[in-house]
Each structure stands twice: as C-alpha cells, then as structure tokens.
Amino acid sequence: MSLLWCDKYRPKDFSKLDFHKEQGSGLKSLTKDGDFPHLLIYGPMGAGKKTRIMCLLKELYGTGVERLRSEVMTFTTPSNKKLEIGTVSSNHHIEVNPSDVGIYDRVVIMNIIKNVAQTQQLDLSGQKSFKVVVLTDVDALTKDAQHALRRTMEKYITNCRLILCSTTMSRVIPAIKSRCLCIRIPAPTTEQIVQVIEKTASLEDINFPRNLAEKIAVLSERNLRRALLMSEACKVEAEGKLTPNQNVAEPDWLLMIRETARIILNEQSIQQLKKVRENLYELICRGIPPEIIFKNLLDGLLKQCDLGLTAEILENAATYEHQMVQGNKEIFHLEAFVAKCMCLYQNVLEEMKSDF
Amino acid sequence: MQSFLKSGKLGSQSLDKGASSSKITKKSKTVPWVEKYRPQTVNDVVEQNEVVAVLNQCISGADLPNLLFYGPPGTGKTSTILAAAKQLFGDIYRERILELNASDERGIQVIRDKVKTFSQLTASATRPDGKACPPFKIVILDEADSMTHSAQAALRRTMEKETKTTRFCLICNYVSRIIEPLTSRCSKFRFKPLNESMIHERLKLISEKEGINCEDETLKTLVENCGGDMRRAITCLQSCSKLQGSGSPISVNTVLEVTGVIPHNWLLEFVEVCKRKSYMDAVEFVKKFGYEAYSASQFLEQFNCFLVNTGIFSDKQKAMIGEKLGTVNYFVQDGGSEYIQLCSLATSVILACDA
Numbered sequence: 248m249s250l251l252w253c254d255k256y257r258p259k260d261f262s263k264l265d266f267h268k269e270q271g272s273g274l275k276s277l278t279k280d281g282d283f284p285h286l287l288i289y290g291p292m293g294a295g296k297k298t299r300i301m302c303l304l305k306e307l308y309g310t311g312v313e314r315l316r317s318e319v320m321t322f323t324t325p326s327n328k329k330l331e332i333g334t335v336s337s338n339h340h341i342e343v344n345p346s347d348v349g350i351y352d353r354v355v356i357m358n359i360i361k362n363v364a365q366t367q368q369l370d371l372s373g374q375k376s377f378k379v380v381v382l383t384d385v386d387a388l389t390k391d392a393q394h395a396l397r398r399t400m401e402k403y404i405t406n407c408r409l410i411l412c413s414t415t416m417s418r419v420i421p422a423i424k425s426r427c428l429c430i431r432i433p434a435p436t437t438e439q440i441v442q443v444i445e446k447t448a449s450l451e452d453i454n455f456p457r458n459l460a461e462k463i464a465v466l467s468e469r470n471l472r473r474a475l476l477m478s479e480a481c482k483v484e485a486e487g488k489l490t491p492n493q494n495v496a497e498p499d500w501l502l503m504i505r506e507t508a509r510i511i512l513n514e515q516s517i518q519q520l521k522k523v524r525e526n527l528y529e530l531i532c533r534g535i536p537p538e539i540i541f542k543n544l545l546d547g548l549l550k551q552c553d554l555g556l557t558a559e560i561l562e563n564a565a566t567y568e569h570q571m572v573q574g575n576k577e578i579f580h581l582e583a584f585v586a587k588c589m590c591l592y593q594n595v596l597e598e599m600k601s602d603f
Numbered sequence: 604m605q606s607f608l609k610s611g612k613l614g615s616q617s618l619d620k621g622a623s624s625s626k627i628t629k630k631s632k633t634v635p636w637v638e639k640y641r642p643q644t645v646n647d648v649v650e651q652n653e654v655v656a657v658l659n660q661c662i663s664g665a666d667l668p669n670l671l672f673y674g675p676p677g678t679g680k681t682s683t684i685l686a687a688a689k690q691l692f693g694d695i696y697r698e699r700i701l702e703l704n705a706s707d708e709r710g711i712q713v714i715r716d717k718v719k720t721f722s723q724l725t726a727s728a729t730r731p732d733g734k735a736c737p738p739f740k741i742v743i744l745d746e747a748d749s750m751t752h753s754a755q756a757a758l759r760r761t762m763e764k765e766t767k768t769t770r771f772c773l774i775c776n777y778v779s780r781i782i783e784p785l786t787s788r789c790s791k792f793r794f795k796p797l798n799e800s801m802i803h804e805r806l807k808l809i810s811e812k813e814g815i816n817c818e819d820e821t822l823k824t825l826v827e828n829c830g831g832d833m834r835r836a837i838t839c840l841q842s843c844s845k846l847q848g849s850g851s852p853i854s855v856n857t858v859l860e861v862t863g864v865i866p867h868n869w870l871l872e873f874v875e876v877c878k879r880k881s882y883m884d885a886v887e888f889v890k891k892f893g894y895e896a897y898s899a900s901q902f903l904e905q906f907n908c909f910l911v912n913t914g915i916f917s918d919k920q921k922a923m924i925g926e927k928l929g930t931v932n933y934f935v936q937d938g939g940s941e942y943i944q945l946c947s948l949a950t951s952v953i954l955a956c957d958a
Contacts (some may be wrong), residue, residue, distance in 0.1 A: 273846045284635055284842055290896040325710060394749045398681075398704035404635060416863065416898030417935045422676045422776075425835035426637075428842035429863050434894035469894050538940055545943060549882065557882050558950040565931070565947040569939040 253475040256447050259313075261302050265446070266439045267295070267432065274299065274430070278306045285400055287385070287411045287424065290432030293470030296412050299432065300381060303410070307375065308339040324354050334359075340379040346387035353392040356382075357399075364403030377408050385413040385423075393420045400426050434469040437461070443471060444478050453482060458491035466495055500535045501543060508547025515589035515596075523585050527578060537577035541568050541584070548588055556595050563587050636841045637834050640809055642686050648679050649801050649833075654792045658687050666737065667691070669762060669771045671786060673778040674794025677832030680774045683794075684743055692736055699726060704745035714757040718742060722761060722769035741770050748775035755782045762788050796831030805833065806840055815844045816852040824855055828862040865897045870909050877952040885949035889942060899941035903932045903948075920955045927951040 258264050261271040277283050283303075288296050304312040315337050322330045330351055335342040343359055345352040363378050385393075400409060400423075411427065413419060435443070441460045448455035459481065467474035480496055481489065507526045510519055530540055545564050549557055564584060571580035642648045645658045654672070661667045667687075672680040692699045701721045703709055721742065728738040744750070762771055762785070773789060775781060803826045810817050817840075825843070829836040842861050843853045859866070869892065876888045892902070907928055910921055931948045935941060 276847070277842075277845045283845065284838060289898070291894055294896065325712070391749065394746055398745055401638065404638065415941055417900040417941060418938055424863075425677055425832050425838065428838065428846075428861065431860070431863065431896045433896045468890075542940060542942055546886075549886075552882075554880070554882060554950070554953065558947075558954055561943070561947040561950050564943050565934055565939065568943050569934045569937060572938040572940075 251476065252447055252451070252479045253472050256450060256475075257298055258302065259305060261306060264295075264298075264302070265443050266435045270430070270432070271299070271302070274303055275306060277428075278303060283307075283408065283428075285404075285409045285411070285427045287413070287416075287419065287427035287429045288432060289413050289416050289429065291414060291434045291470070293467075293472035293474075294432045294434045295471065296432050297383075300410055300412065304340055304379060307379075308337075312337045312339050314338070320359070322351075322354050322358050324351055330354065339375070340381060342381040342383065344383045345392060346384045350389055352388055353395045356388075356392050356395050360396075360399050360403065360407060360409075364399070364407040367406055377404075377406050379408050379410060381410045381412065383412045385411040386415050386418040390420065393423055397422050397426070435471050437464040437469065440464040440467065440469065440471055440474045444474060447475065447478070451482075454489065456489055456491035456493075459489060459493055459495070462495055466497065500530060500533065503530060504540060504543040505547050508544055508550075511548060511585060511589060512551070512592065515593045520582075520586060520589065524578075524582060527581050527585075531578060537571060537581060538568075541571065541581065544581075544585075553595075556591060559591055560588055563591070635838070636809060636813070637837050640805075640837065642679065642682050644690055645683065645686050648683050648686065649805065650797050651679060651683065651792075651794055654683060654794070657790075657792070658683070662687065662690050667739070667741070667770045669766075669773075669789040671773045671775075671778070671781065671789035671791045672794060673775050673781075673791065675796055675832065676776065677829075677834035677836075678794040678797060679833065680794050681743075681745060684741075684772050684774065688741055688743075691741075693730065693734070694732075695730055695736070699739075700741045700743055702743045702745065709744075709750050709754055711751070711754045711757045714754050714761070718758070719761055722765040725768050739768055739770055741772055743772045743774065745774045746776075747773040748777050748780035752782060755785055759784050759788070797833050799826050799831070802826045802829065802831070802833055802836050806836060809837065810840065810844075813844070815840070817844075818852060821853055821855050821858055825858045825862065828858070828864050863898060863901055865902055865905055869897070869902070870906055873906070873949075874915060874952070877949055878956055880953050880956065882950060882953070885953065886946060889945045889949060892945065893942055899935050899945055900932065902945075903928060903935065916955070920958055923955040923958060924952055 261275045264271045286303075288300065290296050301312070315335055317333060317335050319331055319333050322332070324330060328351070330348050332343065332345070332348055332355055341359065341363060343355065345355045345359075348355055360380055363380055367376075382388075396409070409427075411419075411423070416424070416429070441457070441464045444460040444463065445455060445457070448460075455478070460478070463474050463477050463481070467477060477495060481493060484496065485493055503526060507523055510522055510526070513519070527540070531537065541564070545560075548560060552560065567580050567584040567587070571577055574580060645655055645662065648655055670684070672684065674680060688696045688700050701718070703713075703718070721740065724740070726738050726740050728735060730736045747755075758771070771789070773781065773785065778786065778791065778793075803822060806822050806826065807819075809815075810822070822840075825839055826836060829839065839858070839861050843857050846861065847853050847857055873888060876884050907925070910916070910924060910928070916924065927948055931944045935944050
C-alpha cells in the first residue's frame with residue numbers, strides 16, 4: 248500500500264516527535280495516571296495538532312485506537328430534517344467534524360456527546376472509565392453549538408472527555424476556554440521543517456539536496472504537511488534525480504490568485520471586473536476556501552501600494568472579510584471588495600495625474 | 604470535606620496532612636477539582652454576600668422567590684443554586700429539580716410540554732423518610748440567555764400560574780438578553796467577579812489539600828491571569844500540576860503557557876515594528892505571530908492594557924489606536940480573519956505614529 252509521505256511517517260508516539268519535544272513530554276505526563284482534563288488544542292495548519300491527539304490517545308488506550316472505522320451517522324433535527332455526518336471511531340474514541348452540517352451542528356453535538364456520555368463502561372478493571380470525543384474545527388462551530396457544549400462538558404465528565412481541535416482561539420467562547428486545558432502548538436520553524444524533510448528523505452533512501460529542502464521550507468509557510476507534499480511532488484517531477492536548483496511547483500490556485508491581483512492592478516474597468524469574476528468563480532468551484540482566496544488576493548494587491556492606500560484597502564478588507572464570514576454567498580463579498588479596490592486605486596492614480 | 608471547607612483553616616496546618624489526603628484523591632481521581640471543590644452548602648460560596656444572605660433566609664424560612672442569577676463565567680451561579688437545592692431538599696433533590704441548559708432542546712415546544720408538565724405536578728411537604736421539606740420543585744434554566752425570545756415568552760404565564768408548586772431559577776451571563784417580562788417576575792442577583800485574594804486563598808487551600816508544590820508568587824501570577832474566574836483558576840491549577848508531573852514545583856512559565864498569556868516582548872516588538880513605518884515589516888510580524896499560534900483576541904486585550912499605561916504614545920495617538928482596537932476586537936470575535944484584522948490594526952498604529 249502506498250501512502251503519502253506525510254501519512255507514512257507521521258509519528259505515532261510522543262518519543263518519536265520531531266519538534267516541541269518538551270511539550271510532548273508534558274502531554275505524556277498529563278496522561279500518566281490515566282486521566283486528563285478536557286483539552287483544547289490550537290495551532291496553525293500543519294503544525295501537528297492531529298498527530299499529537301493521536302499520540303495522546305495511543306498513550307491512553309494503547310494500540311486499540313489505531314483500529315479505525317468510519318461510519319455515517321444520521322440524526323433528525325427538531326424540525327424533522329434528516330442529517331448525515333461521517334465519523335471516524337475506534338473502540339475508545341470517536342472523531343467528528345460537526346461543522347460539516349452547517350447550522351445544525353448543535354444537534355450533532357448534543358446527540359453524539361450524550362450518546363457517548365450516557366453509556367457507562369461496565370468492566371472498569373483494565374479499561375478506562377471514559378471515552379474520548381474528538382471535535383475538529385471547533386472555531387467553525389456556531390455560537391449555539393458552543394453553548395450546548397458548556398454544561399454537557401461538566402455534567403458528563405466521568406464518562407467522556409473532549410478533545411477540541413481548532414486553528415484560532417478567538418472564535419471559541421470564553422466559557423469553553425475556562426473549562427479546558429488550552430494547549431498551544433506553534434508551527435515548526437523552517438530549520439525544523441528542513442530537518443524533517445531530510446529525515447524523511449533518508450528513510451525513503453533518496454538524496455535530497457539541502458538547498459531544495461530549504462527552498463521548500465520557506466515556500467511552505469511553515470506548514471509541515473504542505474512541505475512534505477511539496478517535496479514528494481518534487482521527487483515525482485524529477486523522476487528520481489533531484490537537483491538543488493529544481494523548480495518547486497507552487498499550487499495552481501495560488502498562481503491564479505496572483506494573476507487575478509495583477510489584473511486588478513493593471514486596469515480598472517468593468518471589463519476587467521468581469522474577468523476577475525470568472526477567475527473567482529473558477530477558484531470557488533475548485534473548492535478553494537474563500538478565506539484563503541481573500542487573504543492571498545489581499546497580499547497580492549498590497550505589494551505595491553503606498554501607506555495611505557494600504558491603510559484604506561485594509562480597512563475595507565477588514566469589513567468585507569467579516570461580512571463574508573457572516574453571510575453565505577462568498578462571491579458577492581469578494582467582488583464587492585475587488586470593485587472597491589479598483590475604485591480606490593483609480594482615485595489615487597487620478598490624483599497623481601492631476602498633480603503633474 | 605464539608606467541615607473542612609467551612610473552616611477553611613487548613614492553611615495553618617502542616618504539609619504531611621496534605622500528603623495523607625492525596626492518597627484519598629487517588630481513589631476518586633477521575634473527578635476534576637472543579638467538581639470536587641464545588642461548594643456543598645450556600646455558606647461555602649465566596650464573595651456573593653447578598654445572594655448568600657437572601658438564600659440563607661429563604662432556606663431557614665423554607666421558601667424561595669423566583670430567581671435570576673447573572674454575572675461573568677466562573678463566579679458560582681450554578682454552584683449556588685445547586686447547593687441551595689441540596690440544602691432545601693436533602694437526598695431527594697434530584698427528583699425535585701429540572702435542570703435544562705443550552706445543550707438540551709429548549710425551543711418553545713419544550714417549554715410548553717416538558718416544563719409545563721413538570722411544574723404542574725404537586726410536590727408533597729414531606730420526604731419519604733418522614734422529614735419535612737418544602738412543598739415545591741425548582742426548574743433551573745441554565746444559560747438562559749441562549750434561549751429564543753419566543754421560548755422565553757412562553758415561560759411568562761407558566762411562571763405565574765404555577766407559583767404554588769414550582770420555583771424558577773434562571774441563570775445567564777448577560778441579563779440584557781432576558782426579556783423584560785421575565786426579569787420583572789424574578790428577584791435579580793448580580794454575581795460579581797471574584798476578588799483576587801479570595802481566589803488566591805481558595806487555590807492555596809486546594810493545593811495544600813492535593814499536596815501540590817506551588818510557590819506563592821506562582822499562584823499570584825495564575826490568579827492575576829484568570830480575571831476573577833474561579834473555575835478557570837482551578838482548572839489551570841490542575842492542568843499545571845498534571846503537565847509538570849508530580850514532585851517538581853510548578854514554574855511560572857507553565858502557568859503562563861497554560862493561561863495562554865502572550866509574553867510581553869511580543870507587544871514591545873509590535874510597537875517597534877510599527878514605528879519603522881514599513882507595511883511589509885508589519886505583515887512579516889503578523890505572520891510570525893500567527894505561526895506561534897497565539898490568540899489574537901488575547902493579544903488585543905493585552906495590547907489595550909499596555910496602550911492605556913504606556914508613555915510611548917500621546918493621548919491623541921492613544922485615542923486613535925484605541926478606537927481601531929475596538930473595531931478590530933469586534934471583528935475578530937465575530938469571526939473575521941485574524942491575519943487581516945491584525946494587519947489592519949498595524950497600519951492604523953503606523954498612521955497614528957505620524958499624527
């Protein structure tokens with residue numbers, strides 16, 4: 248069975264972690280007497296949150312947690328709407344991403360946690376008295392769902408522990424923060440990424456040039472998963488012969504967003520706006536999250552602006568991005584932002600002309 | 604344990620007592636300290652003197668008005684009513700209370716069916732064992748501010764009609780989200796954030812009872828960073844002791860890490876970067892900040908404190924930055940991207956430096 252590098256060489260034990268070792272041993276001592284509080288694990292993408300969760304579970308329950316099965320659960324909302332959600336579970340834990348079902352996430356949380364929590368372990372000898380529920384993408388949960396977690400977390404603590412996994416802390420309500428042990432997982436530094444790439448390459452028996460590894464580490468934006476995927480792509484592209492100056496393929500969507508930013512800066516007119524719209528639709532259809540489009544577009548736009556214009560564009564970006572997250576038709580807000588930028592840009596250009 | 608909590612004098616006793624009690628904790632180890640040290644009687648509740656006085660009066664007179672508790676998290680709202688219920692009803696308190704919180708379905712339908720049927724049942728004035736007990740039941744609506752307005756409206760008449768058999772206790776963080784007709788039917792009690800010294804005392808008590816090695820200074824840092832939230836403080840203490848492993852004393856660094864406080868030099872660096880007046884530098888800083896996974900709302904909070912006390916900026920500059928800080932904080936908590944919001948804050952600070 249061929250696996251991607253990032254899955255194949257994922258550390259399965261706290262002792263095998265490549266970075267944040269001190270934190271790893273802290274987590275290990277946390278599970279030492281077979282018990283731990285609710286956890287809220289947060290950190291940027293590709294920093295190893297999931298890896299640490301799996302290590303923790305293994306430390307607690309042994310290898311049993313690696314026997315996973317995926318199930319589709321069905322729920323009925325109070326308004327008789329049927330929901331389906333995929334879960335991954337072992338005998339000891341269950342993993343769900345409740346935000347998959349959008350605004351109905353509260354129903355999922357209520358049902359799953361209560362199901363798990365209300366079944367008690369019969370034989371306490373040799374078994375833990377609790378099961379673990381892993382909730383991913385907690386920052387995407389609605390406020391309602393987060394409130395639903397509050398009292399449940401306290402009430403059922405003897406039968407069920409929660410591990411919450413999120414990328415930012417800001418969107419988690421304080422009431423949940425105060426009930427959890429919050430664990431911050433910073434992104435690996437570029438040197439650490441280089442080390443991991445080299446280690447992986449030596450395990451794969453490949454001679455990986457250091458220059459290339461460094462280049463990849465910088466381009467990956469300190470995201471280890473992306474770095475490993477990129478290095479694997481490089482290997483495939485070079486057909487076994489890696490050179491230090493090899494071109495590292497950047498994702499197509501990133502190039503496309505940059506191109507879009509260039510279109511906006513080149514000419515400000517309705518025709519251009521139409522072109523931009525095509526590009527944006529294309530990106531959204533390909534499943535690129537609008538938040539990422541927005542961020543990269545903004546980066547592309549601000550590369551060559553003076554401070555005054557930058558401030559103005561950012562001010563608008565802040566508002567439009569917020570509206571985009573609140574609303575549910577992303578394209579409107581993206582386009583509105585593009586149009587506004589064109590407008591601001593043109594104003595500045597005209598002012599400059601009239602100064603001459 | 605009850606008598607221990609009442610006396611609260613363990614601070615003067617020697618440490619070997621703590622060691623002996625840690626043996627007991629090993630048996631019941633799955634109980635988190637927050638639950639373990641929940642007040643058992645109304646008198647154990649710290650700080651909230653008015654509420655305690657009123658409740659004590661009620662308990663001795665064996666009657667209770669409809670109650671509305673409000674205040675920030677971790678001040679003992681739920682604990683108080685549960686303790687009061689235990690004192691009122693003794694062993695049968697589970698039969699006499701209906702606890703509904705945000706995790707339960709609480710639409711208008713549930714209020715109409717479940718709450719109404721529960722409240723219409725009459726309760727007897729004697730317990731099964733023959734002792735007297737108050738002839739009513741309590742409906743506890745926890746986190747009532749997340750109830751819909753229609754559900755709240757449905758409560759109105761039920762509350763009045765069933766006063767003979769049922770008392771209601773509403774618990775919420777923000778009293779403004781409870782509709783007026785309900786607040787006027789309840790006696791309101793505000794739970795104030797706890798005094799730092801009170802939390803400190805309680806933490807010291809717990810750490811001695813659990814046999815934890817913790818310096819007084821460290822505890823002080825912990826308390827300062829918990830902002831009057833007792834639950835948070837206790838959870839932090841337990842987490843720290845677990846993370847550290849038994850034996851070694853809890854260090855200040857662990858406390859800072861667990862409470863999620865951002866080291867002060869990040870704030871200084873932010874100001875430093877902004878003074879350089881280069882947008883690209885600011886972006887680099889924001890990116891670096893993001894990679895370290897610190898929370899932006901925590902940063903904004905700390906920056907606000909820093910801004911108010913600092914002498915780097917003039918009053919006018921402070922006002923400009925402060926205004927921006929408000930908007931940014933709102934956007935961040937409402938789901939905006941941290942990266943964009945922080946960049947936007949940075950440009951404002953850069954512009955303010957010029958003013």
